[in-house]
Amino acid sequence: FNARILSELSESEVLVTSSVDQLRSAKEALKVKSFRNNLFNIHELVISDIVDPDLNFKDSSEKNLTIYLMPNLGLEKAKEYVEQVKRHLAQLNVPIKGLFINQDTGDAYIDARVREEQLNNLVNSFGFIFKAHETIHAQSFEPTNQVTVNSDPQRKLSSEQNYVALPKICLLDTGVSLVPPIINLIADRYVEPPFTDLNDLDNHGTSVASLAIYGDTISNPILPRARVISHKIMHNKQSVNIVTALANAIQMHIDCKTFSRSVNYTATKLALKLATRTIDRLAQTTNSLVVFSTGNIDVDDVKNSISQGSSYPDYINEAAVFHPSDAPSVFSVGAYSKYSNQNSIAPPDAPAPFTRFGTNLKELKNCPKPELVEHGGNACIVNGAYDCTNIGIPVISNNGSIVEGIGTSFSAPLVSSHLARLWDKYRSQVKNSETLKAILLSTCKLTQNHPRYVGLGAPNENELFSSRFGVVRIIFEGNLPLVGSAGGASVIPTDEIKVFVPADVTTIELFLVHTDNYNLSPFPKLNSYLSVEVEKPGKGGSVNPSFGLPSAQTHVKHLIYRYKRNIKGDWFFRIIPHAIGISTSQRANVSIRYGGVIKLITKKPRFGLSQSVISGLRRGGNIKISSKPLGSEND
Incomplete structure (x- = not known):
């Protein structure tokens, strides 16, 4: 056909570079009738193929859109077409909010705020626009309260040394505040535009960082295990494109192997699928350790499930992991509960009552998601909200105090810390990020209660670098x-x-x-x-x-x-x-x-x-x- 395949859209659809007339002529020239009849439909991409059917301009005259170019055109073509789109948008007075080009695959997209007629103009002006959808944005972090613990972190944890030899973890979160005892363990701080404040104004990123640094030992005297690079992507539930931010982080922080995200995103099905696939390819081509939390089941959803006759842990079956944790190249981390009390939803050593399980994608239905779990606390429901008093996980807040919290957000940095330490130990011997994941999985043990929801289980950090006797x-x-x-x-x-x-x-x-x-x-x-x-x-x-x-x-x-x-x-x-x-x-x-x-x-x-x-x-x-x-x- 003298046509090049750009994408195998499904088992029955292929996207190619060719003219429709050439393809139709080639079809008629086929000698095998059955094969000729199987070529059911050949047509040029039209705007309905390109624009997300869930995109609705009726509620707003302008939308923040992500515009994907045709895949697999090669890096040079991708750069050339990106420049053409940038010039065209400038002529339309459309501001560009971000862009992404995968240096290995040539996949590219542009983020811009456009009106409907401007989008139609763009699609009709170029033949290399693949998809357009509303840009994904952060939804929330943890549906939980935080309970203050009577403890002095400056007395318990020492950070007076500058531990420059420790491995680094890049956290894509709400920023980190420089408070004791983590102040000397923040290797660098970066903020994605349009944000300007490096600090953690949302009281989330600092807690996540404390777990990446100290592990699940903040209430006890212990030395730090890693340093953190804070890469701020969110504030006040406003966020940048997670794909662009992750690509920037991987490119900027070249001495870092592990990238962790504990923020949930929401968007249309098309947008989430494309973002998940793009992150999957980015993690694979860069051989990076990308760790995402599964997201949490909201307390209202738990209450509704129970009121409709479901009970713990059965309702977890209906709560698949959030995109882009579905990506095969991404390590998806759920939560398990170490402790319990007489009112807690989960027993000890069991899946946390808010953890998620399973995949949204039928193509991945046999794949374990999450692959593993880590401590994320337990919860009771008090006055319609989660309560974690004495059964949560200790973390450091953005004012330096130790508090208790719960959520898969706090499980992900613990796994990231394990992986960063493994890479630091074996970087001269191990080349593949998959090998480090396998080593960590080989330490895992299923929870005593309801193990089907925890992937391969929870890691035993005592076996990271040496096995037990026998x-x-x-x-x-x-x-x-x-x-x-x-x-x-x-x-x-x-x-x-x-x-x-x-x-x-x-x-x-x-x-x-x-x-x-x-x-x-x-x-x-x-x-x-x-x-x-x-x-x-x-x-x-x-x-x-x-x-x-x-x-x-x-x-x-x-x-x-x-x-x-x-x-x-x-x-x-x-x-x-x-x-x-x-x-x-x-x-x-x-x-x-x-x-x-x-x-x-x-x-x-x-x-x-x-x-x-x-x-x-x-x-x-x-x-x-x-x-x-x-x-x-x-x-």
Whole structure:
């Protein structure tokens, strides 16, 4: 057809660069009648294809819009077309509020405040406008009160040193106020226009920062774990475009790997899907650790659910995570409750009563969202509002006092702190952000109560850098093309990890996280998955796990193999890539980046387990990718 595919819009629609007449002529020239008849409709994009059907100018003569250019045109074309749009908007006296260009994919959009006739003029003037929708904006932070704790943070926590060697976390939030004891642990502060005040006037970002710095230990004497870069994106429920802000943060803070957001956004379905997909691609192409909270269930929604006959935790089934936590490349963090009292909604060690669960996107229905949870407090309902007295999570307020609060906003920075510390520890050994996620997931434990709502569970930070007695973790990572070649023929590439398993090991767990670089889908979806084949000593063919599905179409896998005997010897773990809805012609351009952990557990803990495994690895074998033993026992 002499046409280039720009986007595979769905299983039955493709966006191409070509004239309609050329495509129709090519269709008629097709010799195979059945194929010719399958080309049901060929038409040029019209304004109804481009403008969000939920966009309504009746309630306002002007709207803040995000205008996407055609995807996958390449970086140079994207820059050229952005300049054309900027000049055209200037002629229409339309102020530009922001723009974004992905330096890897060339995807681009412009934020502007326009009237309906100006939007129509723009769309009709250029053939490279893809979508236009109302710009997403922040909705809220936490639906909760904060309770003052009788404690002196300046006495409890020391920040007199300047801990320059600590890893950094970039927080996209409401800013941070420079109050003791975090004053010397704020590495930098930046504010997105049009905001000008660097401080936390909303009393949210400072609390989030305190957890990123000190973890869940603010009431106890402890040393800080990380420093914070404050990247202010919101004030008084007014916010900038989260995609632009995240792109700016990643580009500006080049010495930072972890980016955390605890602010909820609202917009039309189209706007949220496009933003989620753009953030997904941004996180994948930059190999960044992007952590978002799931958002919270509002107290009124909880009350309504209970009044209609639902009860905790069943109503959580109806509360999917907020976009853009749906993105496969984004770590979505929910909350669990450590503590309870006689009036609290949740029992201890259970999903928090306000946490969210599941995905809005049918394309990701098998993917765990959230992937994990962290402490976010518990709640009672008092006088129609959440109350967290003595069951919340201690945080530092914007005036320096210690208060109790609740919310998934407070869970996300705890996970961000874990990931930042892992990157700081293994940055010279580990290349893939997915590997760091897999290491953290390998420390997780399901909650005692109602575990189905917590993903893979809550991390055990005591196992971040070393395993407990009787446990060895082996890290592996790699990049796999979807299609390989051998002798001129196409083949499915496979990575194989060989691990020597000592005789007293009874349980083997495998954690696997992946993303891919497929860029032709305009909306968030799972484009690929990895299946796992495992071969144990003395048994021909692959063995099935006791828990988990080796071929499940997910971005995160957790498989468990349990044996009482005949386990000693070399085990082989084969990682095999698969495409989901990617046309055959495009698969050669797609690669999968992954990281994983193999966890060996003995029934009776003993010294020397890690040395036995390492000796087995050193004996040689056909290890096609790197396998790194993680510290064990007293390492």
